[in-house]
Amino acid sequence: MADILLMKGNEALARAAILAGCDGYFGYPITPQSELLEYMSRELPRAGGVMIQAESELAAINMVYGAAGAGGRVMTSSSSPGISLMQECLSYIASAELPCLVVNVNRGGPGLGTIQPAQGDYFQATRGGGHGDYHLIVLAPASVQEMADFAYLGFDLADKYRNPVMILADGALGQMMEKVTFPDYDPQQHKLPKPWATTGKTPDRERNIITSLHIEPEKMEQINLRLQDKYRRVESEEVRWEEVQTEDADILLVAYGLTARICRKVVELAREAGRQVGLLRPVTLYPFPYKALARLALGVPASGSPGQVRLILTVEMNAGQMVEDVRLAVEGRVPVAFYGRMGGMIPSPEEVFDYLEKQLGAGGAEGGEPAARPLEEVQP
């Protein structure tokens, strides 16, 4: 039985990354993720890894680029403004197909914003963030335990797909303390061979070139097609989500990360009030669980069972970003409401519940025709 520790989210993630065999960490101070940088400074060299406090987030992510290209299992972490600075190189990393882990402990924006927790970086994280057509694989932890668990998972997914993986947390998950355990994990069993890495051209192979430059458009299109093939594979194999009391739910909450924690309480409050409320929590934000959500909300056409969900309420700490993916999933066949707080404000379960009650009382979803219908086009 592994020891149970009480740790901050930032530190739990850092510890897990080291246990996952992190060879190099490159970072720059920014609140509310600095504990991750500090923990790495203290512990990673002791574990035999490389830690550099870079002169900027630009330098940090480019050190990640070089180190990942050299075959290392490497990472960086930052918070929203710092992650914005990294976007150019993340595009390069995605294009050159370098595996690495990037942690965004999301704070309130836009601009310098606030150091309080927020989810305003959802679009940036899930749509690529930088220039060109690419995706990060985006994991959204909702507990200190998951902050740790996703470090292992993130490194493994990065290696598996040769793709940058982002852990999109928020200031609260980074700062709060919870109990956490660290599983048995042997990095040597998980690290994949990297014959493409620039480790020095030996006589038995051609030179390895890490690049995102392909001047000929025919070649660049082929690179793009290869990337898109990979993203389709990721979308079919790596979608993760969690359902809470969805079996009989006719009202569905959709939330990720910290707001999913809050919505668990909302489910309790609503159940006490006699409402059949459930929660779907996307764990991967890219790939987004479109099909799982559609199946839940719209039913399974093949079995003839109509969906029973009459209202979806998406809750986020932003102006409404993931809600666009929720609407895409149900294609207008279920009313989708949104409740959000911004600027570092955290919604309370009670205010979300009150908002939900107002939505139900407004008649939009209560009474009349059931809003949910089976969707023929959606394959289970």
Next chain:
Amino acid sequence: MTVQQTQMKNRHDGPPKEGYELVYERPSTLVDIANRYCPGCGHSVVHRVLMEVVAELDLQSETIGVAPVGCAVFAYDYLDVDMQQAAHGRATAAATGIKRMLPDKYVFTYQGDGDLAAIGTAETIHTANRGENILIIFINNGIYGMTGGQMAPTTILGAQTTTTPEGRQLAQHGNPLNIADMIALLPGVIYVTRQSVHKAANVRKLKKTFIKSFQLQELQRGLCFVEVVSNCPAGWKMTPVESNRWLEEHMLAAYPLGDLKTPPGDVSR
């Protein structure tokens, strides 16, 4: 048949004809393709000298290079060693990542003036200040060649470029940046030298500085910085011969050749 294929066909690699003696050949570490740099450009000479050194020191399997954005982005087409292409200005950050992962390998960056001394100034200074055991090769031709001849941080006063059509003016554009002098001040830097490739004697001197830099890197003595004052006939809108003359008369006045910093006790200068 394309131009390149014709050139390939006309090459005279292999054993020399009877009665001829092979006195000069392509180093084994230089890829056997026609180079696509503009006629008279210094890049191809620097490439060759660098690869001669890698071949002669037998470091092909130990050497990793970083090519940045600019004309030098194509370096990996020619240099037969493992290479990474870095974002504009970030070559030394990428090189830092490589070197820290593979401390026993030899790592060099090959950067132009816009890359190293404008957009990448912070990375350049801080990599040098950390004393990373790498070699920075800095090609200073005082212009942005790849994008069509705009002002570089090292463009000398009075020089015409597409963004200084009246010539670089102190009041409007500021002084040219002599970054090698700045780098030489940093204690993490062991060797700073400024060379050129406009004459055969200078090419030979450059080769010695590369050899010395690899030796210092092996000893982990700190960062080595080799500036090459070079030409850009296309960007300067001159013939190759004119560009070399202009380089000697004007560029070398602003950027005099020689060592700026040598290892303590070094008597080879």
